[in-house]
Amino acid sequence: ESSNGKQAGTGSDVCAYEPNSIVSDACVSYSSLDSINAALSQQLQAVTLHTDFFSHYRLNLYNKKCPFWTDESGTCGNIACAVNTIENEEDIPLSWRAEELGKLQGPKAEHPGKKLQKERAPQKPLQGQLGEDVGESCVVEYDDECDERDYCVPEDERATSKGDYVSLTDNPERFTGYSGPSSQQVWGAIYRENCFSKPAKNQESTSMPPSFGPKNPFQAQAANDLFSVMKEGSMQQGVKDAIANGLSMQPIDQLEFDQECVEKRVFHRVVSGMHASISTHLCYDFLNQTTGEWGPNAECFKSRVLDHPERISNLYFNYALLLRAVGKINKSLKDYTFCSADPSQNARTKMLVVALSDTVKSSGEIFDESIMFQSPDAIGLKEDFKQRFRNISRVMDCVGCDKCRLWGKLQTNGYGTALKILFEFDEKNPRNNPPLRRTELVALMNTLGKVSNSLSALQYFRSQIEESSSTPNVTNSAPKQNASEKSRPERPKLQTVSDAEDEADDYPNFNRRNDPDMSIMEIFREEFGLVYRVFRYIIGSWLAFPQKAWHIVKWEFVRFWHSFVGLQAGERGWSIYIPHRDEL
Numbered sequence: 001e002s003s004n005g006k007q008a009g010t011g012s013d014v015c016a017y018e019p020n021s022i023v024s025d026a027c028v029s030y031s032s033l034d035s036i037n038a039a040l041s042q043q044l045q046a047v048t049l050h051t052d053f054f055s056h057y058r059l060n061l062y063n064k065k066c067p068f069w070t071d072e073s074g075t076c077g078n079i080a081c082a083v084n085t086i087e088n089e090e091d092i093p094l095s096w097r098a099e100e101l102g103k104l105q106g107p108k109a110e111h112p113g114k115k116l117q118k119e120r121a122p123q124k125p126l127q128g129q130l131g132e133d134v135g136e137s138c139v140v141e142y143d144d145e146c147d148e149r150d151y152c153v154p155e156d157e158r159a160t161s162k163g164d165y166v167s168l169t170d171n172p173e174r175f176t177g178y179s180g181p182s183s184q185q186v187w188g189a190i191y192r193e194n195c196f197s198k199p200a201k202n203q204e205s206t207s208m209p210p211s212f213g214p215k216n217p218f219q220a221q222a223a224n225d226l227f228s229v230m231k232e233g234s235m236q237q238g239v240k241d242a243i244a245n246g247l248s249m250q251p252i253d254q255l256e257f258d259q260e261c262v263e264k265r266v267f268h269r270v271v272s273g274m275h276a277s278i279s280t281h282l283c284y285d286f287l288n289q290t291t292g293e294w295g296p297n298a299e300c301f302k303s304r305v306l307d308h309p310e311r312i313s314n315l316y317f318n319y320a321l322l323l324r325a326v327g328k329i330n331k332s333l334k335d336y337t338f339c340s341a342d343p344s345q346n347a348r349t350k351m352l353v354v355a356l357s358d359t360v361k362s363s364g365e366i367f368d369e370s371i372m373f374q375s376p377d378a379i380g381l382k383e384d385f386k387q388r389f390r391n392i393s394r395v396m397d398c399v400g401c402d403k404c405r406l407w408g409k410l411q412t413n414g415y416g417t418a419l420k421i422l423f424e425f426d427e428k429n430p431r432n433n434p435p436l437r438r439t440e441l442v443a444l445m446n447t448l449g450k451v452s453n454s455l456s457a458l459q460y461f462r463s464q465i466e467e468s469s470s471t472p473n474v475t476n477s478a479p480k481q482n483a484s485e486k487s488r489p490e491r492p493k494l495q496t497v498s499d500a501e502d503e504a505d506d507y508p509n510f511n512r513r514n515d516p517d518m519s520i521m522e523i524f525r526e527e528f529g530l531v532y533r534v535f536r537y538i539i540g541s542w543l544a545f546p547q548k549a550w551h552i553v554k555w556e557f558v559r560f561w562h563s564f565v566g567l568q569a570g571e572r573g574w575s576i577y578i579p580h581r582d583e584l
């Protein structure tokens, strides 16, 4: 986005939201993405809120120093900025518990070096040394350093590393009050230092080194890194000055972004879409500091997101990009072991994730990544792209609010993972794909969940604002929070602690089943859709039954054989349970 009204990431044509227009740089319309979101959001909620694997995360939240500047005064002391980490080992879900890793018995295998890991199939880095039924991708600990195919500085997953376990449902992304020079400095650094911004004419000598199409891409990386270090002093001074004098930094919307090629546009759109989603969450779960009540703040949403069509466009763009990534790993998810010490939980998690990915896959073409990095400068450009994205993930350690840092790091990791899947994975030949870390998979699904929530919140705010502008007595800008509840569309629930604790029937519900304003046609469509999904589910279950029964027989036979020959029988890898409505 730029001050002269140019639209981020879109050429001149498509920015404003038009339901039937195609989201630029993707290959799907806004309305199709809305329909996909309507079909998918409950499945996503089931995965991200109701499975231990996806509702928890492990990251180094407190022990990484901001590599670019020091700004202790920018630390947020509000209670809403705090994160509840899980301190007791027994509170950590089985699938994430370090002690479970320590329980591993039986045959031992050498930890393969990085080179061997790369040469071997990601699912079989140990090549069966621990036995055929061991999910090796869960046992091997990947190193906390960048594989050159990573777009993000990875979180260290090792049980021995300094990491914190957090429940994502206990720490929902919402308003924290973190603002001022510190947060602006972080956003500024993200846009200014890492995006492909055009140098201001009088700043040519201090802007990013030209790094497109370099002879050696690693030289370009090194140059960028060095440049960041060189800039460190001035950035640090920038924060100090800003804190001392109020804000004197160049506003972000006065930067001109280089939108010439699709890759640079995509980069900017990812960042801006992520920013828009964060803004949406904080406006949707906003603290009214006068009444002390939490609730949506349409004024906040209007000024930060709705009045900037390009930000909405970038939000949809990110949704398309993340969907494509989840669809692309459809096959790998079917082979993935979710590392659960509880096999029935493992089976349920897999079933929910695969069903979600199947729905994405069946939605048709959404995003075509093959058009990117095709030019003669492709290698250099791709390396530069990666390096800049890694810088963004490093900048997240400079965020002065713990909760913002948690979600900022998770979402950067989610987008980094999506980019890695898009540009480094071969759908047809998955053997050579880089490994997907557990934290990456969790980050990817939760980031998709966040954008999905943002799109649902957008619908809510849009109808709120339309409604208030058509009501003469209400202010013409945004509706007040206490406007008549009766005529309002139902407020979609985003992820909150109470949602996670809800009874089955109160599962987070983005559809409008209880909306009194629904027309007969809409009610009919809603009900018909439900009946159709139930029908499909039952037929699908019948068709899948013979194969499932065969797997169960095989599984039980192996268990029986193990105990017969005196080995440990192993856990049961299947379970029978009543499906929940959100699985439809």
Ligand SMILES: Cc1cc2nc3c(=O)[nH]c(=O)nc-3n(C[C@H](O)[C@H](O)[C@H](O)COP(=O)(O)OP(=O)(O)OC[C@H]3O[C@@H](n4cnc5c(N)ncnc54)[C@H](O)[C@@H]3O)c2cc1C
Binding pocket: 001, 173, 174, 175, 176, 177, 178, 179, 180, 183, 184, 186, 187, 251, 252, 253, 271, 272, 273, 274, 275, 276, 277, 278, 279, 282, 304, 311, 396, 399, 403, 404, 405, 407, 408
């Ligand atoms: C990583 C991170 C995570 C955060 N998480 C939270 C959180 O969970 N809860 C919370 O309450 N606060 C959070 N914050 C703070 C929040 O994002 C804002 O910085 C803060 O509310 C102050 O807002 P602002 O009005 O100054 O504008 P900011 O949102 O700080 O934006 C700064 C400038 O960026 C430009 N801009 C804004 N949005 C976009 C966009 N989508 N695309 C392009 N340009 C844009 C505008 O020019 C704007 O003036 C987070 C900050 C960061 C850096």
